[in-house]
Amino acid sequence: MPDTFDLMEFLPYRLAILSERVSRRLATDYERTHGLTVAEWRVLVHLLRVEAVSVRDIRDYANLDKPKVSRAVARLEEAGLVKKRRGSGDGRLVAISLTDAGRAAMAEVLPAAQDVEARLLSALNATELETLSRVMEKLHAVLDADPAARPRTHVPATENPDQD
Amino acid sequence: MPDTFDLMEFLPYRLAILSERVSRRLATDYERTHGLTVAEWRVLVHLLRVEAVSVRDIRDYANLDKPKVSRAVARLEEAGLVKKRRGSGDGRLVAISLTDAGRAAMAEVLPAAQDVEARLLSALNATELETLSRVMEKLHAVLDADPAARPRTHVPATENPDQD
DNA sequence: GAGAGATCGTTGCATTTGCAACAAAAGTCA
């Protein structure tokens, strides 16, 4: 054990602090304006891209566990932002989709989120952004090779092969 | 609102996923071997560096809120890893310090944590690590300039001025 | 087509979390 060990220089800690700070900044907007939680936000974002999905789809895509998705969808349905349709085809699956109100809410909320991201990205030059992406993928790869790590739900679909 | 918005390409989300995965991987070790939570782990790490600190010190250093520190310390004290001394000087402050058992526990736990970090870092070359650090600091700086963002508890002490 | 096993979504429950309120102890200023 070294006699100096500083959290501030410990990569996992630094990642956690930055990530939490960014997430909180992001959440302030959609939480204050629409009372959305992070889970609900992610569900809505996913629904924006697809027609109708199951709880399992959302779980895999948005990195949330089943109960979290289930409850988030329940709250969103109660709020009228989402509708659940059951039965078509596989009777276990639930077809979750956005309502018009949900789409409208996202139209209000998305710009603020993208603005936060834009400000973050604007601080980086092209090289830094490229390196950041590569680094994050490399760190994921280390965890992918570690049996003690939780597996990724969403593995990138063989990112563009034009890497130098 | 763009008609394509992918969580997987949204920086805040990507940061959150990576960070959570790393944190969980790290926690599996000290949680399984010593039943430590993340908050307890951070408290112990901080105590490793200083003699005796207050709840406030730990809160600022380890980015935890007061109740979390208070409860973490209470559990650690009950587990015999930490001792609380009161009254010397300012009667409100609590002097928290490691016991021998606490130091021993850290000696057992730290190597595993450092090993996880080492594996992560080994996937990066010097340039990538340097860029990662710079990028993270830049992202923090964006949030520092944003009134809606939660302030940093621990601002780097004017990092060493030997940057090229 | 009946039964074993897997999968899907929900619910229960104990624990944790975040936030506000609080008592106790300093600090402030007349």
Add this chain to the structure above:
DNA sequence: TGACTTTTGTTGCAAATGCAACGATCTCTC
């Protein structure tokens, strides 16, 4: 000194979390 404000640490409480268990449905095999 004595009221007022601030700071420190703890506690209460409603809400969220993680995990296991559950019923319902589908699949597979014989």
